[in-house]
Amino acid sequence: MSDRTATPDATDLAILKLLASDATRSAADIGRELQMTQPAIWRRIKRLSDAGVIAGRRISVDQTALGFGVTVFLGIRLAAKGRTSLEEFERAVTAIPEVQTVQHVLGQFDYRLRINARDIADFERILRRRIMTLPGVGQVEANVMLSEERRPGPL
CATH class of the missing domain: 1.10.10.10 (Winged helix-like DNA-binding domain superfamily/Winged helix DNA-binding domain)
Structure with a gap:
């Protein structure tokens, strides 16, 4: 290279x-x-x-060992679409510590979030007090992760 x-x-x-x-x-x-x-x-x-091929180095943390036993993927459709509402939503959602990833996607939903919570009651608190109060949130769909197989990306 x-x-x-x-x-x-x-x-x-x-x-x-x-x-x-x-x-x-x-x-x-x-x-x-x-x-x-x-x-x-x-x-x-x-x-x-x-060259930017290596963008950083990371460690993999066992969320369960830290007390976060539930991972939930949320699909979020914004109620009002527009450049301002997208930026406002992104700024607000990235400030929530339990939200591990924010993906702007095409399809049924506008965003896909990965949330780590201690348990289902903790997730419900995050959903009610943090996610549902975000600017522009319309429809929300939750999928609880049962298991995960990690595979290295293509090289």
Whole structure:
């Protein structure tokens, strides 16, 4: 990958797969696995970061271990559509700590939210006191997650 627009090569993809499975892996550890030197791996990681291919490094937190046993996906259709109401809704919903993701989508709903709550009673409190009071909220549909299988994205 020689510049910001170049496509990652097979070695870059191998590095990305290893980092995607464990973002805490060191360049030396990755180098050992790929039979490359630590400086060569570090240069590639830096180049991938500078090009925006690596947007950050994250850890995966077990929500249940932290006491958040319920995940709910909410579909929200806004009552009044318009540029101002979209921005106002987005600003307000992203301020709610229990809302983990906000997705603006096409289809039956305008937004899809992922909410982590301690239990169903906690979710009901969040829904009544926070979500339903947001500007422009019309129709709401909740889907409680029963289980989740995480798969790495395509590389």
